[in-house]
Amino acid sequence: MNLSFRGPLNSLMVTLLSAAAAVAGLGLSACKGAVGSGNAPQTLVIAAPNTITQLTTLQMYQCLTSGLRALLYFTNGSVGDYTARVVWSTSNPGAVQVSNGDIPIAGTSSFYPSGTLVPTGAGNAVITADYFGIQSALSIGVDTPQDINLKAIYNGAYIPLAKLNLSTVSTTQHFSMAAGSTVQLAATAKLSGVETDITKFATLGFQNPSASDSNIATINPTTAVLTAVADSGGTGPLVPEATFPPCDLTSITNTANITPFQVYPATSLSLVPQFPPTDPTNPPSVTNPVPPLVVGNSERFIVAATLANGDVQDVSTNSTLTSQNTAAAIFGGTTGVNNLLTALVGNNSTTIFAVFTGAGTNLTSNSYGVGTLTATLNSLTTCYTDIYTQIQSCPTQTAPATVQAGTLTPVQFHAFGDYGNLGVNGSTGAFTQEITRITNWSILTNVPGNTTTVATISNGAVNAGQALGVNQGSVNINAIATAASGTQLQQITQLVVTPLSQQ
Numbered sequence: 001m002n003l004s005f006r007g008p009l010n011s012l013m014v015t016l017l018s019a020a021a022a023v024a025g026l027g028l029s030a031c032k033g034a035v036g037s038g039n040a041p042q043t044l045v046i047a048a049p050n051t052i053t054q055l056t057t058l059q060m061y062q063c064l065t066s067g068l069r070a071l072l073y074f075t076n077g078s079v080g081d082y083t084a085r086v087v088w089s090t091s092n093p094g095a096v097q098v099s100n101g102d103i104p105i106a107g108t109s110s111f112y113p114s115g116t117l118v119p120t121g122a123g124n125a126v127i128t129a130d131y132f133g134i135q136s137a138l139s140i141g142v143d144t145p146q147d148i149n150l151k152a153i154y155n156g157a158y159i160p161l162a163k164l165n166l167s168t169v170s171t172t173q174h175f176s177m178a179a180g181s182t183v184q185l186a187a188t189a190k191l192s193g194v195e196t197d198i199t200k201f202a203t204l205g206f207q208n209p210s211a212s213d214s215n216i217a218t219i220n221p222t223t224a225v226l227t228a229v230a231d232s233g234g235t236g237p238l239v240p241e242a243t244f245p246p247c248d249l250t251s252i253t254n255t256a257n258i259t260p261f262q263v264y265p266a267t268s269l270s271l272v273p274q275f276p277p278t279d280p281t282n283p284p285s286v287t288n289p290v291p292p293l294v295v296g297n298s299e300r301f302i303v304a305a306t307l308a309n310g311d312v313q314d315v316s317t318n319s320t321l322t323s324q325n326t327a328a329a330i331f332g333g334t335t336g337v338n339n340l341l342t343a344l345v346g347n348n349s350t351t352i353f354a355v356f357t358g359a360g361t362n363l364t365s366n367s368y369g370v371g372t373l374t375a376t377l378n379s380l381t382t383c384y385t386d387i388y389t390q391i392q393s394c395p396t397q398t399a400p401a402t403v404q405a406g407t408l409t410p411v412q413f414h415a416f417g418d419y420g421n422l423g424v425n426g427s428t429g430a431f432t433q434e435i436t437r438i439t440n441w442s443i444l445t446n447v448p449g450n451t452t453t454v455a456t457i458s459n460g461a462v463n464a465g466q467a468l469g470v471n472q473g474s475v476n477i478n479a480i481a482t483a484a485s486g487t488q489l490q491q492i493t494q495l496v497v498t499p500l501s502q503q
Contacts, residue, residue, distance in 0.1 A: 039076040044086070044136040046129055047071055052079075055138050060096060060119050061145045061191050062252055063244035064201045068098075068115040070129040070136070084114040086129040095123030095142045106245040118246045144252060145189040145198070150242050150259070151408075153184040154314075156463035157387045158197075158408040161240075161259040166302070169310035173259055174237065176311040177217070177228035178266040180358015181318045185224045187242035193500050194406035199224050199242075207239035207258065216263055228263040230359055231308075237262045266305035266315070269363040271354050274300045274390065275433060284368050286351055291431065292371035293329060293343040294419065298437050298461070301339050303354040303365060315356050325350035328372050335461035340437075346374030375419040375431075380439075380489040382479045387412045387466065393432060400494035401477070403455070403469040407500055410466035413457070413493065415439035415479050435481060437464045444476040444492060451475070455497050469497035 045054045049067045060066055072082040088098040096119045097103055099112035112118060117127070119142045127138045151158045164175040164183065177183065187202040188195055204219045216232045219225070219240060226240060237260035243249065273290045277283075284290045293299050303319040304312050316339040321331045328348035329341050341352065349372065354365040383394035384401040387410060394416050403411040417435040441457045441464065454473040458466050467477060479491045 039074055039078075041072050041131065041134055042075050043073045044082075044129055044131055044134045045071045045073065046127070046136045046138045054136075057139045058117075058141075059192070060117060060140055060142045061189075062119050062121065062142060063145060063148075063247045063249070064119065064198060065112070065246055066117045067113070068117060068127070068129075068138070070115065070131070072131060072134070082131055086114075086131045088115060089128045089130070090125050091128075092123055092125035094121050095125040096120060096127070096140055098127050108245075120247070143192060145191055148187065148189040148198075148242065148249065148252075150204075150240055151186050151188055153186050155387075156458075156460065157410055157466060158186060158188060158195075159387070161261070163388060164313070166304055166312040166314055168312075175259060175261045176307050176309055176313065177226075177261060177263050178305045178307055178313050178315055178318075178356075178358055179228050179230050179263050180266075180356070180361065181228050181305070181313060181315045183226045185219065185226050185240065187224075188408060190406070190500065195408045195500065197408065202242040202244055204240065204242055207241045213238060217261075228359070230263065231265050232263045234262075236260070262309070264307040264309050264311070266313075266356060266358065266361055266363060267308055268306045269315075269319075269354065269356050269365040270304045270306070271321075271352070271365040271368060272302040272304050273368060274302075275392070286367050286369045289349070289369035289371050291433065292373045293341065294375050294417075294433055294435070295343045295346045295372060296438055297433065297435055298333075298335065298340040298342040299370075301341060301352065301354070301368075303339060303356065305356060305363070315358070316354075318358055319354045319356045321352065321354045323350045323352050323370075329370060337461050340461060341370065343372040346372055348372045377417045377435075377481060377483045377489065378420055378430075379418040380435075380479065380481050380491050381416045381418070382413060382439075382477075382491040382493050383416075384411055384413045384493065391434075400474075400496050401467070402496045402498055403467060404500045405469040405472050405497045407469060410458075410463070410468045411495070413441065413465035413467060413477055413479070415465065415481060415491070417481060437461055438481070439465070440480045441465055442478045442480075444478040455495055467495055469495075469500075471497065472499050473497050 047069050049069055069083045070086040071079050073079050088100050090098050096117050099116040101111055101114045103112045122142055122144050125140050129136050152161055152164050161175050162173045186197050187199045189198050204224050206213050218227050239258050239260045241258050275291045302314050303316040305315045306312050321339055323329050323331055328350040329343045331341050332338050333342045350370055351367050353367040356363045381394045401411050415436045416432050418432050420430050441459050443452055454471050454475045456468050474496050477493045477495050481489050
């Protein structure tokens, strides 16, 4: 059928566009229905979701989808979101496809929304948005992610699942969980040399899932929290994995870093102090308190559950920790971290303990007496370790600290304060205590080359002193603590950032 219009085509298009925009409520009220007012579509801009800044180039990675929006600007300055009204196209479907609401999401009955980019292979493509001849283009490069892994977020740091247990009786790569406990999972990958959290692109589940898996463990698809529901009874193990609807992982990278796990009942509970007595033959208790805690400082108490298979797991986040004298010291406090005990007043004491009730158990830990005191800070010492090591004093170190650029695994800096004090009973003495969480950490930026573009360091309660490498180079880590006189004590430590190793 041949259709012809007996009037100027341009006027017809303006009328249709104005009517469509008015129906959509896209801010074209200035037209007031008058076609001849001069308000007409003028330019089209491709932008990222929730932004208005025009994109001209974009780097993408296989498996990881992305969204675009199309903004149509009119001659009177108004703008409308026309993402679902433009026609999207790609110059190279072998590198990236773009949805017009017509690309199915694998494994579901749904479709990707209009403007969704679905990378299909390494390469380059030009994405075009077209609205009745008004066009905008975007150049895209698609690269391949490396070393896709599933990790745990523990004390604010990303760690391999095989390192999740505090101790294990097995030499094989695995981890164990107490029934009723949880673990925060995260999918990571190296994207152009930078380790990146890609959890939001992934679907987390179990390898070769069965109907009975949910009786043993579950993974929340929204929060990525792995919950151990009940004793696996020797069946399994289960293998958590990350999958990506747009692609087949086996065609991209080796995912052999997956780690199996089993669920066991917790059989006993212990409270492990960060600052234990120096005499290991005389363990701390209510009658043999741990070293007193300086006012303002905090101490981490790990709630360690021994499982039926002999492995030990930190179940602090799933436990209730109690300080019986909250006027002296309190768990959580302003930090919100449930196993950090903060001393509030000096010359006082409290008794602390923990309870774990996961999966119907009711385990109570050993109790500790913790004294608090006001003390005078005399000197400051700093050092570094990996994030898995807990130390009681700074070791002698001559080599600078190192961390890889782009990795999500930090190097841990520690600060120890040497104190002179008036003890609880009026006696004088001296002692050393880790004060990492009440030390101010920063990059010493008044030295050439020392910038946060090379490395960053945290002052947060959970991950205070943790430094991440950004780009290859060297910086000085600055640690400052304030003595009782108000004098600032300073220590400077070199940090070398090395290139991210490719596995």
